[in-house]
Amino acid sequence: MAGARPGGQFRPLESGDPTAVAGYRLAARLGAGGMGTVYLSYTPGGHPIALKTIRPELSEDPEFRRRFQQEVKAAQRVQGLYTAPVIDYDTEGTQPWLAVAYVAGPSLASAVAEHGPLPVPSVLLLLAGMAEALSVIHGAGIVHRDLKPSNVLLASDGPRVIDFGIARAADATALTGTGVSIGTPAFMSPEQAAGKPVTPASDVFALGQVAAFAARGTGAYGDGPSHAVLYRIVHEEPDLTGLPEQLGFIARCLAKDPAGRPSPAEIISLCQGASPTPLRQSGSWLPEAIAAQITQRVSASAALAGAPTAAPAAPSPTAPVTQPDLTPPPAPIHAAPTAAATPVPPVPSFGPPVPPPQHQPRPQPTFQPSYGPPAPTAPRPPFVQQPAWRPHPLPPPKQNKAGKWIGITVGVVAGLFWLGSCASFIQGLDDSSDSSSSSGGSDGTGSSSAEPLPDPKPVTYQGVNIPDGYYVQFADSPPKPLNDDVDIYYSDLYYYDDALRSSDDKIVLLNNAQQGSLQTCREETRYAESVSLSQLSKGSQFCVHTGSGHIALVTFRGTAPQSDPSDYVSLDLTIWRNAEEPSSAG
Template structure:
């Protein structure tokens, strides 16, 4: 978990962060019965879009009807709250993307089982009236008993947001179908095209249309034939999945039959369908999830530690109360734990200490004080004090005479008179300065620092290239008005963050981002390049309107994403300083 991650969502306490992407962040949690779940929180800017909420609700309701062996079923959700979220069954395995990146391409038998399982999942998803729209290796998880397809339906809801209203397509370019890349209607056949791309990636580590800039890959998908060199002959049938015309592609059920025909042995999902290294990774994830659950249970079941018993107050010598029974039973006292006894009053060294008149008992706070309600004297057996002569009597300070007190009084009066004269002179100097400046007596109020406003934090703000945000907006939303970009508070352009007020400061790692730091730091710059930033870097931005913001850099668009944006968290103190008017 990171510092800014929530501790809980609804009634689910979050145990770990599983990952994050374009739609939101996924966390590990558990049902009350201890079953692990994956809980995805939707990005704030998506949740603020009414059309996204409407479609997201529809897609969640449809996804609840998907109950296939190769999908992660929807278990719980909230589409109406401040931040929408969705909970599905947790799959303790790596994504296909992570597995291939770490361990290399899969063997033929694993690829055929993967293809058959994902195709069966698509049959169930399409049967519920859903088109996935974003099938890719990171949305296929590898479990011990077969693949799992996740995130179906969410991409359709995101199509309605303001982020995509400017021409940005939801989906990953390398796995889009030609019709999706061209902005044409998307059908179940589009998912079959993506399935062919997923198969090529699983078998050789790259897609069928190469790598490179998004626009170049999309051009090849629309206009060129796929490159299937290096694939085993048994997998040549995926060329049909990659047909340009959706009508020429096989259905998911046909893909399952093609996989069975291509396999030299019957396809049977078992616990050994993956290479050993990936199986070991799955085992580690299962163990980690179980350990997190055990830690949570131990923390919830641990008895609350009882406060340590407070030792009784030291007994007080009260011979007149020896026969009185104690009101509360006192704990057993040991000689080494008794507090200091009451010192004897002055008297002749050889005179025994005689009992003094009875006085009320008022215990003082300290390490031996009895809790309130137990402050009563305890009986004590008779005790006799004997004074011993002091070997070195302390010196006695001489008493002041009347004359000395008169002298002190005169000195005090003279001092007060002198201080009053100085104050009068300083005040007249200040008044003359105020008059010379034409400010009268109001200058003291003009230099008084503004009170600290309350900060407002907005997380996960994505600013596309050539877009900007204004801190006075609540929440700040990316805008692209070219006539106002140079008067903006924060904008992203040419791989750099800029401020229209030319007052942006990159804090160093030793500085703690706060209003005080931003007010004191004056190393202003016009721009800060992304090459200077790493995840968690903080910047202070001052606006001409008097707002101050702490910008926490979270990163850029994931690799392969067709859009170009930076993700930041904003903590804004509005009207934190005098407006400059610029």
């Protein structure tokens, strides 16, 4: 939620941003993400808060609202030193929102990107603080599910873990239809990536990934396309090259088996054992450059507390709001203090927020303190349910069947014309000449005796997960899900819109009485363009022929569970490469 620009400056409100939410005056933008936009605001007493408004399409989804209410109530029980407590919320209004304590510090992601990896003492304090936060979060019955560097803020007195549990509210709701996935692939656990149940041990795996990132600047499974990183997380061992010796215990956090990972309490003990001095959080636990950045953010926040509301600025086409730290800043709201400026104390005294104009009535916000049971909130207008907006990506363009057959027809006519013009020449050839261009040879009578190709050795790949809109090529070993808007039209097998398809339109669904084999796939010619999921059950098999001569027997193992926010099919592939002559259409 820390979206301040370098030097402690915040992003101004943009055109279309509200100037107030439930009586909270919005002073600046802190950032935007998959679930909504985060703003800087203040309590009636002048304390800064981060207020997140939920995206409209999510607000219209009844299932999201139900889960959002549950997760917010659970988050209220989390009152740890290394978390940002819930201050206020509204889960029933036209636009749901959530307010938490503002943390005047950069995220771990932006700090490492700007200043490089953290020193070992800072990493140990970071890990111990995050582990303590997970202990409190898990104690409240919450699994974070999306622990990553951008969800860890660096404050002057230790880290803060934010957005815990809120990602669960978006599972199986409209968010999955907007192209936004829950969980960040590079920091998912193997069981989360495979669609298995997620437990507190999944957060420990993510903590190990975050630790590797903090110490080296890169995760333990490299970079690249998300599907490639997920494959390495599930099937390969982590790469911890260059990790300081004191942090060697991080490898235990990255165990494939959840039962083999340490608990948060054990991680704290490991951090204490790896530190030559007792672990103590203080104002000097971070490098000087990051500490100075925190001081500047405190100064900027204090200045905005008493500043009048600025008119929303038009969005800049060169400065996307989702990446505030990667673009040159526009005219700052508040200039950063110079080296000669008087240092600002860590807890500044804020004035009350400036009231809006009189023609905009300002109700008193329902302030929830960070301690004790939440105060009762005033009744809010009833929520009027609207139809859920669930956009779907446009389907890939179908192959132009008409153009394909027109082209074949033209080719046949041209071939016949050529054959007719050369008839006299062909008749003059010796009848005993070999037709060397024939793939099956000659039997001496002029008739072709084509023999089938020898049976190639089959190769089997189990548990291949293909997400919606992805494809595989049978020539790859192992076949990995790919996502390319162009190559998908030339793919051997792809999953789209609740159906499995092949660009060569040669799929044969086998019945229960048929034994899946190379011979069966060669003999069956009941070709179809696709097989829908409604035609398949666990164990169903179908053959796929490709234009390049490969044959595959596909065994359907199922789809993603309802608890998984992604949409994929799980398949076993038995592939016979070069099992038949390539077709010209391929």
